[in-house]
Amino acid sequence: MPRRIMVVDDSRLVRVQLEDVLKGTEYEIAAYCRSGEDAIAQYGDVRPDLVTMDIIMQGMDGLDAAEAILKDHPEARIVMVSSLAYEDTIDRAKAIGAKGFVDKPFHQEQLLRVFAQALA
Amino acid sequence: MNTAMTKEGLEQILDQALQDVTERTAGVRLCQGDQPLGEDLCTVHITFDKGFGTSLTLCADTGLLVRMAQNSFHEEAVSPEDLEEFSKEYFNVLCGKVAGAMFRATQVAAHFGPPVFTHGRYEPEGQAAQIVLTYAAEGNTEGAQLIHHVPKP
Numbered sequence: 001m002p003r004r005i006m007v008v009d010d011s012r013l014v015r016v017q018l019e020d021v022l023k024g025t026e027y028e029i030a031a032y033c034r035s036g037e038d039a040i041a042q043y044g045d046v047r048p049d050l051v052t053m054d055i056i057m058q059g060m061d062g063l064d065a066a067e068a069i070l071k072d073h074p075e076a077r078i079v080m081v082s083s084l085a086y087e088d089t090i091d092r093a094k095a096i097g098a099k100g101f102v103d104k105p106f107h108q109e110q111l112l113r114v115f116a117q118a119l120a
Numbered sequence: 121m122n123t124a125m126t127k128e129g130l131e132q133i134l135d136q137a138l139q140d141v142t143e144r145t146a147g148v149r150l151c152q153g154d155q156p157l158g159e160d161l162c163t164v165h166i167t168f169d170k171g172f173g174t175s176l177t178l179c180a181d182t183g184l185l186v187r188m189a190q191n192s193f194h195e196e197a198v199s200p201e202d203l204e205e206f207s208k209e210y211f212n213v214l215c216g217k218v219a220g221a222m223f224r225a226t227q228v229a230a231h232f233g234p235p236v237f238t239h240g241r242y243e244p245e246g247q248a249a250q251i252v253l254t255y256a257a258e259g260n261t262e263g264a265q266l267i268h269h270v271p272k273p
Contacts, residue, residue, distance in 0.1 A: 010234070011209035012202070016193055056212055058234050083216025088229040104213045105144045 003119065004030035006048035008039040008065065009081070010057040014104075018052065021108045027115065036065025043069050043076065050118060052102070055082040055089065063089075067096040077118050081106065125225055130268065131251055133225070134176075137217035138255070138266050145210050146188035150255040155263050157181055157254075162203070163242040164211040166232045168219075173271060175244050176218065178211055180264035182239075184257055208235040248272045 005027050007015055015032050022029065031046040033039040037060055039051065051069065055062040066078045080093045085103035093101055099118035102111055135152065142150050160182045167175040182203075189198045189206035198206075212235055219230040236242075247269035256263040 011212075012205050013192055013209045020194075056216070056232070056234055083213040084219060085216070086220035086223045086229075088223055104216065105141065 002026055002028040003049040003115075004028060004046070006031040006033065006039065006043065006046050006051045008033045008036065008051060008057075008062065009054040010034050011054070014054065014081070017106070018111075021106070021111055025112065036060035036062055036068075039065050040068050040072075043073060049077065050115060051076060051078045052081045053078050053098070055080060055084050063092055063096060066093070066098055070097045079114055079118050081111075125222070127251065129225065130222075131253065133218055133221040134251065134266055134268065135253055137214050137221065138178075138253070141210065141214045141217055142188070145192060145213060146206075147191045148184070148188050149258040150264065151258055152253060153256040153263070154254055155256045155261070157263055157265060158183075158261075161239075161241050162207060163238050163240065164207045164235045165238070165242055165244065166211065166215050166235045167244075168230045168232045172222075172228070172230050174250075175247060175269045176211075176215055177242060177244065177267040177269060178207075178214070178264060179241050179267065181262040184260070184262035184264060187257075187260075187262070204237045207237050211235045244269050246272055 003026055007018055007029055030048050033042055053062040053066050069076050078098045079100040080098050081102045083104040090101050100114040102114050142148050158181045161179055162182050162185055163179045165177045185207050186198050189203050192206055215232055222230050249267050250270045251268040253266045
């Protein structure tokens with residue numbers, strides 16, 4: 001059975017890139033949210049195996065959205081997918097309970113490795 | 121951008137980030153040059169809102185951004201919405217790389233908001249260009265300028 005991913009990113013380009021990279025793998029995109037607020041609203045209905053979360057978005061940023069989801073759903077597995085891959089941001093992501101960090105622009109090998117670690 | 125960083129050091133960070141992200145995201149190689157931009161331009165702009173108080177702008181020939189968007193979406197037909205989406209995401213990634221390199225150099229975290237896209241050239245109010253890097257696409261007449269703005273004295 002495929003692992004269901006909720007993609008949270010305000011760019012359709014990232015959704016297209018993720019669809020490309022996940023084609024033929026054990027993962028499928030189950031839901032797509034264009035904002036942190038939308039992700040918080042949808043999480044309980046979708047119940048994905050994994051969430052990919054952008055950081056810089058219109059409205060609530062991805063770190064705040066991840067924190068809010070984890071507060072209501074501590075079992076959620078969230079991987080941050082962002083170009084802000086440096087200590088300050090990675091440390092904050094870890095502190096709120098994110099399971100991994102993928103640097104943009106991403107490639108398949110890196111993405112699948114972090115997904116597998118997050119779901120282990 | 122920061123007093124702990126020389127202008128030359130910042131130029132190097134900007135140049136490396138732009139060349140790397142452009143090639144990896146859109147499969148286009150840009151080389152520094154002094155070729156003037158055309159008349160049909162688009163601009164993406166971000167403001168660093170904490171720690172720096174500066175901004176970055178990419179002004180590019182629309183044809184170049186369209187070509188980059190086509191490569192990224194793997195589609196020949198690129199709508200105006202796609203062009204804006206691509207430009208904002210591309211610049212978001214580029215600025216993330218710049219912020220990361222700046223953090224490693226200065227230990228100051230540079231936070232920035234979502235990119236703003238406009239048609240034509242955009243000059244941020246109350247700011248002056250400190251660094252202007254001009255690029256031409258390899259094998260093409262189209263180009264782009266990456267501009268670092270600082271507050272006017």
